[in-house]
Amino acid sequence: MNIPITSQTPASSRVLTGKVALVTGSTSGIGLGIARALAAAGADIVLNGLGVASEISRTREQMTAEFGVKASYSPADMTRPESIAEMIAATGAQFGRLDILVNNAGIQYVAPLEQFPVEKWDQILAINLSSAFHTTRLALPAMRQNGFGRIMNVASAHGLVGSPFKAAYVAAKHGIVGLTKVTALETAEEGITCNAICPGYVYTPLVEAQIDGQAQAHGISRDQVVRDVLLAQQPNKRFATVEQLGAVTVFLATDAAASITGIALPVDGGWTAH
Numbered sequence: 014m015n016i017p018i019t020s021q022t023p024a025s026s027r028v029l030t031g032k033v034a035l036v037t038g039s040t041s042g043i044g045l046g047i048a049r050a051l052a053a054a055g056a057d058i059v060l061n062g063l064g065v066a067s068e069i070s071r072t073r074e075q076m077t078a079e080f081g082v083k084a085s086y087s088p089a090d091m092t093r094p095e096s097i098a099e100m101i102a103a104t105g106a107q108f109g110r111l112d113i114l115v116n117n118a119g120i121q122y123v124a125p126l127e128q129f130p131v132e133k134w135d136q137i138l139a140i141n142l143s144s145a146f147h148t149t150r151l152a153l154p155a156m157r158q159n160g161f162g163r164i165m166n167v168a169s170a171h172g173l174v175g176s177p178f179k180a181a182y183v184a185a186k187h188g189i190v191g192l193t194k195v196t197a198l199e200t201a202e203e204g205i206t207c208n209a210i211c212p213g214y215v216y217t218p219l220v221e222a223q224i225d226g227q228a229q230a231h232g233i234s235r236d237q238v239v240r241d242v243l244l245a246q247q248p249n250k251r252f253a254t255v256e257q258l259g260a261v262t263v264f265l266a267t268d269a270a271a272s273i274t275g276i277a278l279p280v281d282g283g284w285t286a287h
């Protein structure tokens with residue numbers, strides 16, 4: 014069930030007022046859902062990701078109008094460490110703090126190992142793993158100074174189990190679960206937590222776009238595509254929603270989650286219980 018996040022969200026739930034959150038890859042999908050949930054909870058937001066400038070401006074304006082928070086945007090390319098450094102520096106210059114860092118940007122490519130293009134391997138490792146190393150190392154000094162920080166790494170069920178033909182994605186997602194543990198251990202005494210969120214299939218426009226194509230390709234109904242193809246590994250046979258991912262992220266940012274650090278939290282309908 015979707016839990017709509019609206020401007021009607023009661024003031025008592027604006028637990029992140031005064032905090033600044035940067036969400037990489039937040040121009041669409043899960044990242045946008047997380048950014049909206051953090052904004053609904055009162056945090057000022059730095060958006061990042063690829064996309065059409067006018068649409069990104071509209072997203073920022075909507076966020077400010079709906080939730081009464083500041084929303085800025087960094088076009089930083091997550092494959093470029095110097096671009097990531099500029100994004101973190103600009104966040105510090107604009108807001109004077111960075112409390113919540115969500116490493117979400119990610120891409121996928123599917124091919125057997127022997128045919129996996131080397132440049133795709135490098136690109137996936139850069140965006141899905143190395144970018145989180147760079148944002149984290151650059152964000153930590155301000156978090157240490159404030160004695161507060163929340164880092165959430167959007168991994169995947171593929172951070173916990175493998176699937177064929179996804180060598181780079183699975184390697185990067187397992188890697189980010191490892192980075193999460195090390196970050197948690199190095200910061201545990203300083204009011205900083207770092208956790209990985211491990212979604213199974215999440216309903217996003219990209220997933221929706223696959224359903225009709227797969228139905229045609231296999232000659233089966235949309236329902237069968239969802240149940241037997243896309244969600245074949247997911248026991249609850251339901252997609253998670255971006256709103257649910259947003260709510261989990263907000264929870265991890267609150268005081269209630271202050272003792273949760275270094276975990277890889279499956280949000281996968283039972284996939285990794287197999």
Ligand code: NAD
Pocket residue numbers: 037038039040041042043044061062063064089090091092117118119120140141167168169170211212213214215216217219220
């Ligand atoms: P999406 O394609 O909708 O969003 C990806 C975001 O990353 C976009 O904002 C895109 O612009 C950004 N991005 C891509 N390359 C970039 C680059 N070089 N620099 C900066 N930003 C870049 O995908 P999504 O499904 O929302 O996925 C978001 C994250 O969730 C990814 O890390 C993905 O691996 C993970 N995930 C998704 C699912 C799912 O079912 N959708 C499941 C598990 C994990």
